[in-house]
Amino acid sequence: MLWESVLPNVLAGDAPRAAEPPMDSDAFAGFYERSAQSLWAYLARVSGDAALADDLMQESYVRYLCASRPAANLAEGEVAGRRYLFRIATNLLRDYWRKPRAASIEEIPEEFLATSNSSAQADSRAMLGSALALMRPRDRQLLWLAHAEGYSHKEIAEVTGLATASIRLLLFRARRKIARLLREQNPKEGGEL
Amino acid sequence: MTLSPCIREKEVKELLARGGWPQTCSPELLAHLSGCRACGDLALVTETFKNARADAASAAKLGSAGALWWRAQLRRRNAAVERVGRPILGAQIFALSVSLFIAVGFLALQAKDGLNLLSWFKHRPEALALHLEVLWPSALFSSGWSLALLIPVFATLALLSGVVVYLALEKQ
Numbered sequence: 001m002l003w004e005s006v007l008p009n010v011l012a013g014d015a016p017r018a019a020e021p022p023m024d025s026d027a028f029a030g031f032y033e034r035s036a037q038s039l040w041a042y043l044a045r046v047s048g049d050a051a052l053a054d055d056l057m058q059e060s061y062v063r064y065l066c067a068s069r070p071a072a073n074l075a076e077g078e079v080a081g082r083r084y085l086f087r088i089a090t091n092l093l094r095d096y097w098r099k100p101r102a103a104s105i106e107e108i109p110e111e112f113l114a115t116s117n118s119s120a121q122a123d124s125r126a127m128l129g130s131a132l133a134l135m136r137p138r139d140r141q142l143l144w145l146a147h148a149e150g151y152s153h154k155e156i157a158e159v160t161g162l163a164t165a166s167i168r169l170l171l172f173r174a175r176r177k178i179a180r181l182l183r184e185q186n187p188k189e190g191g192e193l
Numbered sequence: 194m195t196l197s198p199c200i201r202e203k204e205v206k207e208l209l210a211r212g213g214w215p216q217t218c219s220p221e222l223l224a225h226l227s228g229c230r231a232c233g234d235l236a237l238v239t240e241t242f243k244n245a246r247a248d249a250a251s252a253a254k255l256g257s258a259g260a261l262w263w264r265a266q267l268r269r270r271n272a273a274v275e276r277v278g279r280p281i282l283g284a285q286i287f288a289l290s291v292s293l294f295i296a297v298g299f300l301a302l303q304a305k306d307g308l309n310l311l312s313w314f315k316h317r318p319e320a321l322a323l324h325l326e327v328l329w330p331s332a333l334f335s336s337g338w339s340l341a342l343l344i345p346v347f348a349t350l351a352l353l354s355g356v357v358v359y360l361a362l363e364k365q
Contacts, residue, residue, distance in 0.1 A: 028258060029259065037250035062261060062265045147242035148245065175234050175235065176234055179234035182237055182238070
């Protein structure tokens with residue numbers, strides 16, 4: 001039964017053949033170069049932890065390559081591939097938050113806030129960082145995907161696994177809340193816009 | 194909280210997506226933004242997030258794509274090997290269970306003979322002291338089928354030890 005089907009394959013080296021990646025290293029390097037920065041930004045901003053973002057980003061790419069879908073995604077286009085990557089990263093973040101030791105998720109690490117290039121960037125980062133820290137993790141994800149990545153409600157639903165119908169309401173509430181927080185932190189900002 | 198969409202929200206969204214905000218925005222739309230909370234929130238949040246994205250992306254320290262690719266390759270290979278090894282492990286467990294079942298069955302069958310042997314020792318203590326040959330458990334071979342049972346016992350033991358050794362080696 002199984003022996004006949006399994007053992008000859010082992011001897012013939014089918015196991016290593018099954019491990020052939022669906023994407024060659026050059027194609028992956030290009031995809032990585034184009035998508036890694038935005039994925040890292042998403043993970044770092046939503047988790048508030050640069051070191052965690054590094055780990056989760058690596059794990060996201062490894063899982064992306066290990067999944068059987070990358071080839072199909074590339075056929076669909078790089079946009080679909082990126083969406084799939086963000087979906088993996090979102091699930092990893094969710095798994096991380098579900099762990100009992102996720103006590104410091106609301107904290108923004110100091111070194112992350114300290115690596116600034118200009119005072120304007122530092123202001124923007126500190127302002128958004130502290131406002132984001134007051135948001136629920138799911139709201140952070142929704143806001144980032146919608147406003148930083150520019151995803152549509154349907155795409156956000158695909159990435160987060162939520163229903164498309166609920167995205168609109170959740171996003172509306174989250175946007176209203178973070179806008180209020182941003183205005184409270186920088187009252188002149190509201191007037192300028 | 195109720196949703197209060199503004200008819201100009203789409204226009205604001207398109208301008209924000211195009212970039213160059215707020216220079217690309219007409220004075221009339223800017224005036225609308227100051228009065229419309231939905232559009233004002235949209236513009237404020239989108240601009241803040243876009244700036245944060247650009248800022249965070251520039252701060253990203255990216256690792257090597259090649260290292261990730263090889264790591265994924267290794268994981269895929271390990272997963273494939275594990276998939277292939279799963280039925281073998283199942284067969285080993287099955288063989289071990291059958292062997293144990295046979296061993297237990299054999300012990301149960303021999304229990305009666307064992308009791309007979311004990312009673313034989315009790316009734317012939319003088320023979321034990323004088324003649325070494327009486328130590329030979331002749332009662333064991335009194336019935337014809339006992340010898341036939343010893344062979345499967347040794348075969349089972351050999352099989353069991355082989356399985357145990359194989360499992361131990363594979364674990365290492």
